Amino acid sequence: MTTIAIANNKGGTGKTATAVNLAALLAREGCPTLLIDADPQHNSTDFFLDSAEDLPTLYDVLEGTCEPVWRDNVQETAFEGLTILPTDGNLFRLDLSALLNGSAINDKRLFDFLACVRKDGETDFVIIDCPPGFTAASTAALVCCDEVIVPTRVDAFSRAGVLELLDQVRSLARYGVRPGFWVLVTMADRSRLSKQAAEQLRRDGLRLFETVIHNSVCVPESSYARLPLCEYAPKSRAAEDYEALLKEVLADG
Numbered sequence: 001m002t003t004i005a006i007a008n009n010k011g012g013t014g015k016t017a018t019a020v021n022l023a024a025l026l027a028r029e030g031c032p033t034l035l036i037d038a039d040p041q042h043n044s045t046d047f048f049l050d051s052a053e054d055l056p057t058l059y060d061v062l063e064g065t066c067e068p069v070w071r072d073n074v075q076e077t078a079f080e081g082l083t084i085l086p087t088d089g090n091l092f093r094l095d096l097s098a099l100l101n102g103s104a105i106n107d108k109r110l111f112d113f114l115a116c117v118r119k120d121g122e123t124d125f126v127i128i129d130c131p132p133g134f135t136a137a138s139t140a141a142l143v144c145c146d147e148v149i150v151p152t153r154v155d156a157f158s159r160a161g162v163l164e165l166l167d168q169v170r171s172l173a174r175y176g177v178r179p180g181f182w183v184l185v186t187m188a189d190r191s192r193l194s195k196q197a198a199e200q201l202r203r204d205g206l207r208l209f210e211t212v213i214h215n216s217v218c219v220p221e222s223s224y225a226r227l228p229l230c231e232y233a234p235k236s237r238a239a240e241d242y243e244a245l246l247k248e249v250l251a252d253g
Contacts, residue, residue, distance in 0.1 A: 001118045004249075005145040005179070007130040007138055009168075010161040014151040014186035016043045017219050018242075019129035024228035025246040027081035031124035034074060034117060035084045038141050039131035040091035045084065047226050048077040052086040059090040061113050062140060070116040079228075083123075087137075094136035110140045134168055142169060147180040147252075151213070153187050154197035163204060180252075181206070184245065186213040211244040 006019045016039070023035040037044040038058055045052050056073040060066035066073050074083040117123050128145060130138040142148065148169060152158045162183055169181055183206045185198050201208055216238035218229060225232050229239035 001123055001126065002147065003114060003126040003128065003145045004147045004149055005128045005130055005141040006149050006151065007142065007165065008150050008152060008161060009133050009165050010158060011132040013153055013158065014213060016129055018149065018151045018184065019127050020044055020047050021228050021242045022245065022249065023082055023127045024079055025230055025242060026125050027079050028230060029246065032081045032122055033125045033127060034123050035082065036126060036128045037084065037087040038128050038137040040087065040089050041131065042087050044129040045086040047223065048084050049075060049086055052088050055086055057090065058085055058087045058137065061085070062094060062109055062137065064109050070113055070120065091137050111144050114144055142172060142179065143177050145179050147182060149182050149184055151184045151186045154185060154193060159197065159201060162201065162206065183208045184213065187215045188212045189215050209245060209248050211241055211248055213241045214238060
């Protein structure tokens, strides 16, 4: 089982689009996949579920208030082979508690949850959709993951954000945490800037996917339709890009 955190300290870089499309493609490929929504804005949850009300959520896992059996806490989606551990706005409470009380999140709870998923042997991939910033939930995800995929736009501010996240991930090495670190260029166009920005990231010593996710109106449209691109617009450039990303992820895994 491979656990992949989709993370970036900046918002608006395509994290959720990457998480939901990659998870759907993995499931379609015959790789049972669990998607964990770690963003209190709960966009991944809203994409696949009508509501998370009265359902166990990531907050319950991190607080230790849910049943220990992992399958009792995840929800089936309309896509065969794809389950989701939803979230809701309660995740904000974790950061608020840390701010007001100085309390730290128990990272071991997510680790133990994922250990149960791994032991069950029926899940090939776990995709964690992380929120912007270094939050309690994103920290837990980074501590538990095997790989980090960082979707990023091609501007100077985004480059700085990627390098900052890399430093944060490297700081976890003192705890024995050394996930792989991959950069995915998103919202790209055919301009010289896109190519120059990608080359600059390589000069920074970062590993980039060969795949680039091109800017496409189909991406926001698919979010309204609540369908992954492979179903909403399978012949679109963005859908083809995510298919290419899938092949790279499977080759790396």
